[in-house]
Amino acid sequence: MTGGPVLAGAEPGGAGRRALLLAPQPFYAERGTPIAVRYVLEALSALGWEADLLTFPMGSEVAIDQVRIHRVGNPLRLATVPVGFSFGKLALDALLARDLRRLLQSRHYDVIHAVEEAALIATFVNGRSGPPLIYDMASSLPESLAEKPLFSRWPVQAVARAMERRMLSRASFVICSAGLIGRVRRMAPGVPAREWRFPAPPGARTDDAAPALREELGLDPSWRIALYGGNFASYQGVGMLAEAAHRLMSRRKDLALVLVGAADEEEARAWRERLGPELAPRVRVLRRQPRERVASFTALADILVSPRSSGTNFPLKLFDYLATGKPILATDIEAHRTVLTEELALLVPPSPAGLARGLELLLDEPARGARLAAAGRAFATRHLSWPRFVALVNEVYEAALVSGARQQAAGSAA
Incomplete structure (x- = not known):
């Protein structure tokens, strides 16, 4: 999977900026969300951004210009993490929260881009005064949990909806899988949002x-x-x-x-x-x-x-x-x-x-x-061309920076 030119005649807009991506999955792995994360990292590289990726310990190594990969520890010696909820994933999420705090204390980031439940972690660790938060909503949390009978019952679903509402309302920008934009706008009508259109190789x-x-x-x-x-x-x-x-x-x-x-x-x-x-x-x-x-x-x-x-x-x-x-x-x-x-x-x-x-x-x-x-x-x-995708990533990040600045100004005024 390779990138391409940004846009004919266009200049990369991310020079000198740094993003932190949080991906609570194995990376790199040949499955949907890690593939999407790699697309985003390659697009950011094409745009001139530096990026750190904080992710799980398992997965194959990939080299992308201006991207550094940080992996959480693996004290449970997990060989893999299945798609969807698992207690092993919950343990790794806790380690991701710890390492996120360390990275935010040691480096400056212009944007945090959090995938799936990592957005919830970021809302607690990053706080309202931190960098703008992009919530990458690959799926609806209540819908995903409902696939398992234990988590389909009302009390769990109510908690999941509250968690999803927090992620949406605290985000500076939401970029979601196609099909989820209606849910985003119903639950957080004031938050700017777009749907992904991924490139076809x-x-x-x-x-x-x-x-x-x-x-x-x-x-x-x-x-x-x-x-x-x-x-x-x-x-x-x-x-x-x-x-x-x-x-x-x-x-x-x-x-x-x-x-x-x-x-x-x-x-x-x-x-x-x-x-x-x-x-x-x-x-x-x-x-x-x-x-x-x-x-x-x-x-x-x-x-x-x-x-x-x-x-x-x-x-x-x-x-x-x-x-x-x-x-x-x-x-x-x-x-x-x-x-x-x-x-x-x-x-x-x-x-x-x-x-x-x-x-x-x-x-x-x-x-x-x-x-x-x-x-x-x-x-x-x-x-679904590569230049269109890079342009979309650029638009999302620029909009997140503007929205984040407005959120901070509103918080200061309050």
């Missing part, structure tokens, strides 16, 4: 590696490939897609299913068993792949599937999908509708029957798929 448009990958995976050249990429959390709807495959593949011998994103081999094996031996010859379940291989998998696919069953935030991977020139099949839910339309994707009911019907339509109507694919690529060309 140029590599997503190449087909060169597809034949070799098809051979590597043992996929017959005559098979049409439906591909899902992402984690296998319940809200992603992989279970619905698996049931749709059972309904369709017994009579469609031209269809194969590739699922990419299992956390480890144990999870991949469990999904292979769930899909059953009768589908095994035409099903591949793979572990999460390096970012540089994503283009090969999307090039391999005839249909790209997003079977998500719930949520309001737009999946980051769909920005990549739009640029591929491949038809997208997605469930017709709020999260997808924030960007996708009937012109950009085939939207179907969020059910096994809906997904099965959508797959069959795209298999039987190649012209329809070609129209969707062309529209998606045109949308990506217009809206």
